[in-house]
Amino acid sequence: MKINRFLNRTRLASFPLITCLFALFCVSKASGSEKETSFWRLCLKGNYSAAATVGTELGAKIPPYYVLAAVCYQNMGNYYKESLMQHQYSKCAVEISKLADILDIQEETNKDNSQIYFIRGVLAGMYSGSSSETPRYYFEKSIELDGKNPYPLNYLAMVDIAEGRFEDGAANAEKAIELKP
Numbered sequence: 109m110k111i112n113r114f115l116n117r118t119r120l121a122s123f124p125l126i127t128c129l130f131a132l133f134c135v136s137k138a139s140g141s142e143k144e145t146s147f148w149r150l151c152l153k154g155n156y157s158a159a160a161t162v163g164t165e166l167g168a169k170i171p172p173y174y175v176l177a178a179v180c181y182q183n184m185g186n187y188y189k190e191s192l193m194q195h196q197y198s199k200c201a202v203e204i205s206k207l208a209d210i211l212d213i214q215e216e217t218n219k220d221n222s223q224i225y226f227i228r229g230v231l232a233g234m235y236s237g238s239s240s241e242t243p244r245y246y247f248e249k250s251i252e253l254d255g256k257n258p259y260p261l262n263y264l265a266m267v268d269i270a271e272g273r274f275e276d277g278a279a280n281a282e283k284a285i286e287l288k289p
Contacts, residue, residue, distance in 0.1 A: 143162055143165060143166050144166060144170075144173075146162050147159055147162040147163050147166060147173065147176070148214055148218070150162060151176075151180065151223055151224075151227060152218060152221045152223045152224065153223075154223060154257075156180040156181075156183045156184050157180075157184055159176075159177075159180045160177045160180035160181050160184065160186075160189070162177075163176045163177030163180055163193075164177045164193065167193065167196060167197070170210075171196075171197055171200035171202040171206075172197070172202060172206050172207035172210050173210075174193045174194070174196045174197035174200070175193065175194065175197050175207055175231065175234075175235070175238075176207075176210075176227070176231075177193045178190045178191075178193035178194045178197070178234075179227055179230050179231060179234075181193060182230065183230075183259065204235050204237040204238050205237065207231070207235065207238050208237065208238045208239060211224075211227075211228055211231065211238060211239065215228065220253065221253070222249075222250040222251075222252075222253035222254035222257060222260070223250070225246045225247070225249040225250035225253065225260075226246070226247070226250040226257070226259060226260045226263075228241075228246040229243045229244075229245075229246030229247040229250060229260065229263060230243070230263065232245075232246055233263070233267070243263065243267050244264065244267050244271075247260045247261075247263050247264040247267065248264065251264065256287060257287070258283075258284040258285070258286075258287035258288045259284070261280045261281070261283050261284035261287065262280075262281065262284045264280045265277045265278070265280035265281040265284065268280060
């Protein structure tokens, strides 16, 4: 009898504790997902400064986001922080295929957004295993979707020059300069 009363009391006493722990678990899972959503929303709007901050936070739990934060810092011209993020990622020893998986999901979700193709192009140049396509493919796709963004043209010019297509590189660089504010 005493044992039954004890068990009933501990069950009732532990129920609120279990409920609180479950709620905290759900909130923490949701906040990670919310941060990922926030990161991509900021990237797709071209707000690389805010996206870099969120990506850095996400990288602590999901290491491929260090690479994505590095791209944001690179796009801002902050090469010091870019190298820090790449170093953080290299310490995690996570396969590049995990980055490719994240990018595949975003490309499927945001097919009509030029920024996802721009980011994929930069990453395809930095990490060959992050994509099955070449940087050229992604930069051209980004330009096709938004011809007013000078940055994919800059990168495409660099790809042209690296491939020995100097006239095309010069033409793309000139177009990018014309579009820059």
